[in-house]
Amino acid sequence: MRTRRLLHDRSTSPLSTSLFYMAGLMDIQKDRYVTMAVVAEMLSCTERHVYDLIMEGALVAIKVGSRAIRISERSLGGFIEKNKVNPEDLFDPDREEKKTPAPTRPAARPMWMARTSPT
Secondary structure, eight states: OHHHHHHHHHHTSHHHHHHHHHHTHHHHHHSOEEEHHHHHHHHTSOHHHHHHHHHHTSSOEEEETTTEEEEEHHHHHHHHHHTOOOHHHHHOTTSOOOOOOOOOOOOOOOHHHHSOOOO
16 A cells, blocks of 8 residues: 555656656647547548558657557647638639639641641
């Protein structure tokens, strides 16, 4: 009982707590991590796309063991917030979209069409 209390007191001492903050571990401990499959299901995309988002830096992930990857729920929430679409931007019927006209160039024609026929 006394050993258990000493260990508990040591783990909650201000020194150990400040070491966690200094190492940035306190934020990591508060965050939850989910699997690639869960994130892919939440975003309705493939696991490959989730992997690409990690490689782009859009999602924060950790590697657990030699193969398992887990994605931070905070980074997933931030990604979703950042990529929210304002419905007025997409579905406003009164707003005319400014489309730039496609550059025009002469149509490609085969050489035989350029030849003039003898009349």
